[in-house]
Amino acid sequence: MTSETNSAVRKVRSGVSHTLLIIVAIVFLGPLVYAVSTSLKPADEVFTPTPHLFGSEIRWKNYADAFTFAPFDRYFLNSLFVAVAGTLVVVAASSLSAYAFARLKFRGREQLFVLFLGTLMVPQEVLIVPMYWLMQSLGWVDSYWALILPWAFTAFGTFLLRQFFLTVPAELEEAARVDGCGPFGSFFRIMLPLARPAIAVLTVFTFISFWGSFLWPLIIINSVEDKGTVPLGLAQFVGQQGTQWNLMMAASVMAMIPTVLLVVLLQKHLVRGLLVTGLGGR
Amino acid sequence: MATDTTFAPPGAPPRAARAGRRPALRRDGRYASVFLAPSLGGLALFTLFPTAMALGISLFDWPVFGTRSFLGFGNYSHLLHDPVFRRVVLNTVLFVVLYVPLNVVVSLGLAVWLGPQIRGRQVFRVLFFIPVMTPMVANVMVWRLLFQPGGLIDGGLQAWFGIDAPNFLGSSNWAMPAIVAMSIWQGFGYNFLVFSAAIDQVPQSQLESAQIDGAGPWQRFRYITWPMITPSMFFATTMTLITSFQVFAQPFILTQGGPGVATQTIVMYVYNQGWQFLQMGLASAAGWVLFVIIMGITAIQFFGQKRWVNYDV
Incomplete structure (x- = not known):
């Protein structure tokens, strides 16, 4: 084979490869495009004999109508409040304990750390029954407390931040200690500022996992109109007076937008968030 | 660790x-x-x-309201003899057996294909990761419309090929494959990112010199790339196995476990026992069965890894 045909073969190959890639991307994006397309159609054009990308009009009003069809403004506010509060608790508790495991010397540290990691083994489904009973005992059924606190203490954050703290050179803190800085000072003034990238990753992934959680809110929230989160609202939407698919898709797209933005924003750090995402989704 | x-x-x-x-x-x-x-x-x-x-709780007859009484292992033997629970375990296993290998093949295949030489692969990483992060309920809603008679799949098949699509979610043959397909679309971006990051670590110089020595693409993958990505493979398969046994939202919203109980999963059973029939003891026992299954799978993975996972390349 001459080098000329060789390079021709390579060109054809890379052409085929790129075409296939574009096809894969289109198939993958199909459902999302279909959702956006449906969300902009008039109600009677959702199911047509031939699929069309656009209806007879681009109906932006569907997005406003979704809010009047169901109290989605309320659902969004609830979700936002729960996710922000939950994330704050997660970041605060896990950065404190991560510092202890990374930097403080105390008896039983290794054993305690193994115990922390061990809690990751327990699936949420084992916990929901006793958790419900616990919420009943505390009088927290159908409350924001129940949405926020039970899943805000996970060992993932501790593990993630501990790994980061271990990479910070000890000399930085020793210098501060000589200057009379105690553990609290060095935690707040040295470690936390340095750990900003890791904390950002933890924050975003925790927020997203609160934002999407479904099973627990489904169990613990009875007054959906009042304390329901977005996934609960979406699930209620189905079968209400014959599903309004165009409004349904408008609501789904709105629920997706914040998470899509965060993923794009944090794209360089997705790999680091894999662990938080993997089992943390509650 | x-x-x-x-x-x-x-x-x-x-x-x-x-x-x-x-x-x-x-x-x-x-x-x-x-x-x-x-x-x-x-x-x-x-x-x-x-x-x-x-x-x-799993050792008690524990209604949400009313008196509790000690049963010993009564709930567990009830589960053992409950045809619905047996079916539910089988359904979950079927989901896992279909979902995990397909997910790994799709994500690994794409990760190898979209290697470091491809321009714009970061775009694909972000793109494929989007459904991993968007709320599961929203994803499932989109697919429910997709699978609906008259939805995109049915409509497209009729308009362009003149074929009547089956009623995916209402057919006991199609409902589980439909749930698996939706779940793969939603979840493979996670493993894609894991594998893609691992493949980045494979030195290009080794691959190139193997190519010069006449190694084909398969040989290069088998003898250079594969040994270096086995730790990621172990991580990905373990995580995917664990999370797929916990499948809930997809069948809950797509099929409500139907037709009949054809797609009901263990977690749906826990939910139904606990919050539809208010039998907390039974729900808790079913949850513990799931926990034991997950622990068993993880243990098998950890003991089996010596045979194929390579940590010292």
């Missing part, structure tokens, strides 16, 4: 030096309890205590 040993570093210091560290140890210990208090308290109250409590 790498835990460092602070108490006995190699070449341990002489006694005098160790005695000198004791006050520091005590002082650090006091601070440590403050630093650890929130996490430790939270984990004890919301994870450790409930785990034990779940086992306790």
Whole structure:
């Protein structure tokens, strides 16, 4: 084979490869495009004999109508409040304990750390029954407390931040200690500022996992109109007076937008968030 | 998991030096309890205590309202003889058996294909990761419309090929494959990212010199790439196995477990027993069965890894 045909073969190959890639991307994006397309159609054009990308009009009003069809403004506010509060608790508790495991010397540290990691083994489904009973005992059924606190203490954050703290050179803190800085000072003034990238990753992934959680809110929230989160609202939407698919898709797209933005924003750090995402989704 | 040993570093210091560290140890210990208090308290109250409590509840006839009575292993033997629970376990296993290999093949295949030489692969990483992060319920809603008679799949097949699509979600043959397809679309971006990051670590120079020596693409993958990505493979398969046994939202919203109980999963069973039939004892026992299955799978993975996972390349 001459080098000329060789390079021709390579060109054809890379052409085929790129075409296939574009096809894969289109198939993958199909459902999302279909959702956006449906969300902009008039109600009677959702199911047509031939699929069309656009209806007879681009109906932006569907997005406003979704809010009047169901109290989605309320659902969004609830979700936002729960996710922000939950994330704050997660970041605060896990950065404190991560510092202890990374930097403080105390008896039983290794054993305690193994115990922390061990809690990751327990699936949420084992916990929901006793958790419900616990919420009943505390009088927290159908409350924001129940949405926020039970899943805000996970060992993932501790593990993630501990790994980061271990990479910070000890000399930085020793210098501060000589200057009379105690553990609290060095935690707040040295470690936390340095750990900003890791904390950002933890924050975003925790927020997203609160934002999407479904099973627990489904169990613990009875007054959906009042304390329901977005996934609960979406699930209620189905079968209400014959599903309004165009409004349904408008609501789904709105629920997706914040998470899509965060993923794009944090794209360089997705790999680091894999662990938080993997089992943390509650 | 790498835990460092602070108490006995190699070449341990002489006694005098160790005695000198004791006050520091005590002082650090006091601070440590403050630093650890929130996490430790939270984990004890919301994870450790409930785990034990779940086992306790599973030994009782525990209605949400009304009197409780001790049953011993009654709930577990009830599960063993309940045809619905048996079916539900089989359904979950079927989902796992279909979902996990397909997910790994799709994500690994795409990760190898979209290697470092492809321009714009970061775009694909972000793109494929989007459904992993968007709320599951929203994803499932989109697919419910997609599978609906008259939806995109049915409409497209009729308009362009003149074929009547089956009623995917209403057919006992198609409902489970439909759930698996939706789940793969939603979830493969996670493993894609894991594999893609691992493949980045494979030195290009080795691949190139193998190519010069006449190794084909398959040989290069088998003998250079594969041994280096086995740790990621282990991580990905373990995580995917664990999470796929916990499948809930997809069947709950797509099919409500139907037709009949054809797509009901273990977690749906827990939910139904607990919050539809208000039998907390039975729900808790079913949850523990799931826990044992997951622990067993993880143990098998960990013991089996010696045979194929390569940590020292």
